[in-house]
Amino acid sequence: MDFDFTDEQRLLRDSVAKLFANRYGDFEKRNGYAKQPDGFDRAIWTEYAEVGLLALPFDEKHGGFGGGPVETMIVMEEIGKNLALEPYLPSVVFAGAILRHGASDAVKDEIIPKIAAGEAIIAVAHTERQSRYDLNDVTTTARRDGDGYVIEGDKTVVIGGNSADYLIVSARMSGARRDRDGIALFLVDAKAEGVSRRGYAMQDGLHGAEVSLANVRVPASRRVGNLPVLERAADEAIAAVCAEAVGVMEALIAMTVDYMKTRKQFGVAISVFQALQHRAVDMYVAAEQARSMAIFAALSAASDDAKERGEAMAMAKSAIGKAARFVGQQAIQLHGGIGMTMEYKAGHLFKRLTMIDLQFGDADHHLRRLAA
């Protein structure tokens, strides 16, 4: 048992923290980044590449750094604290995991160096209008055609899809809408004929897209996995987003406690009111419990046992979702009116926490998964 970071991991954390302190230390700058065409600042993305973050989870033999879930946890926690807008989670963590577990060596050799260099962004297009949080609920079809496939269907809320150079699309080759068999993943050039996208901002300032695929032809070599690969990648993404949530909660609690110490009403700092002290304590307790679950998720994410891994993620995501709601709501309440304003960071942390619960399955979804 050991919950300490190695020296290397500490170095990683410090370099990520430094990058974000420069870029996001002044929260108002985030607004400016969000207004850029991609919804984030490309120059910052280049810095991710320079620090090595974009190569982090990939094998050395494909130009990566061979980092594991703990390294990803470290990066994601800093992303959370700073509400960073760059598509690290969809592209490097989620799509990256699909490529690592499902793509051929040829595809890896072609695509991973581009990701690592910041030249390619990839988004995973899996959610459909009816699918809610079920990865196996797929109506988009892939039909064999000569030495390739033809994909047809609509995907919704594709996070990072607005700026992606490639999309990894889940599509059904056979079977009924919710069958676990018959699902394949395809790496699709986002500019391929038949792909249309409508990009937008999301509630938390990140960006996404609606994606339509009409008769999109994909070479057979671009088939990069099946449902188990998607599920494994989603598990890794869940572990990552749990770490992000912990970062958001940490920042939000720090802001709230600071505010309580400085905000005066009735001639005293509101931190002297015991009702509020206990509320802050409950937030802290929830966040520490959440941190434990994020660590549990990270340390379970690399398991090859799909059942054990899935259960760990369901536990973690359910716990994190619940904690995220509680901490977010209480932080706004303890701030009073100021917490409700667009100008102030606390409200944005609250919104990101809310959206994290809706990403990869909310607390209820994972609770049921576990209880099933």
Add this chain to the structure above:
Amino acid sequence: MELSFSSEELAFRDEVRAFIRDNLPRDVQQRMIEGREIGKQDIVDWQRKLNAKGWAVPHWPRAWGGQNWSPVHEYILIDELQSAPAPQPLPFNVSMVGPVIATFGSDEQKKTFLPGTANLDIWWCQGFSEPGAGSDLAGLKTTARREGDFYVINGQKTWTTLAQYADWIFVLARTNPQAAKKQEGISFILVDMKTPGITVRPIQLIDGGHEVNEVWFDEVKVPAENLVGEENKGWDYAKFLLGNERTSIARVGVSKQRLRRVRELAAKERAGDARLLDAPWFREKLAGIEIDLKALEITQLRVLAEARKSGKHGAPDPKSSILKIKGSEIQQATTELLMDVVGPLAMPYQRSTDAEDDGNATPIGPDDAAYAAPTYFNWRKISIYGGSNEIQRNIIAKAILGF
């Protein structure tokens, strides 16, 4: 004991329903169902229809349009408006400044203001809170200096709801900075928003909307006859205004309506192979909120029955604080549940009124998806304003612990 309304009360309820059905524009109702904003003119038009019917200010004195109804009738009207849903008469006018003027104002003020206040010819906003005076309202710093026939107002108000629409603002300002207790030196003054020296600055809330503002006063000259009641007695009037609220604070009808909407949407959404509405875990969640709401509704009726016995302006009942606490918690739970129904499709930001909207023309996801998350965000306000839930708990604590 008897739970149901009398046949006379039921007949009144039917009359209210028929009136709403025949007079409320469908598009206004639909926007409210979906949680979208409604425009100023829609609110004005509707209040005028209610006023023509005698229903905008039934709780006011008879001379100024009141109906001398029992609190139960008042409640039935509000509950039906809330659950229709239809706009309620503007609270700043009908529940706040109107009763204050009617009770403490001069005859001149009554004549000048009350008819237009009832008919929403005058849109009022509430200038109480300041950056340094929220829960501790008596800590306010805005001053009104007497100069001949005028007061000269300086200071800053904030969180002023819909000041951008307002014709007039009612302001609490300090007229005696030397008073022994901070509550003692405050006056209640009516100010025309067109007076030189007033600046309104928008505050954007986290849902992206513009409903609150900062209102700055820089040497704003107001005729002395706009003082309500006596100088330095404003705190009493403010307390009267804030304690007036018994019939609509719990907003039971709003929660009923939203739960209806949750059911409608959940009947269309799928959870696996079944309707979301048929999923046992979902039904349990829904039922849990419905139980809470039923308890609140009965508590509300008990408070009303008590008020009917003791007269409307009897001592404030600490149970009113229960109505605020549970009412806001339940409303917040319903917005949360609605967002959970919409699920991942609540994530895109698609406010149509925002100038910076990135043009999400065709809505993404089900009806209501666009406003599910913003409504959830926005509704966090209701446990903050109007006396935060912590302040309400302090009131109950004082009552039950006797300190």
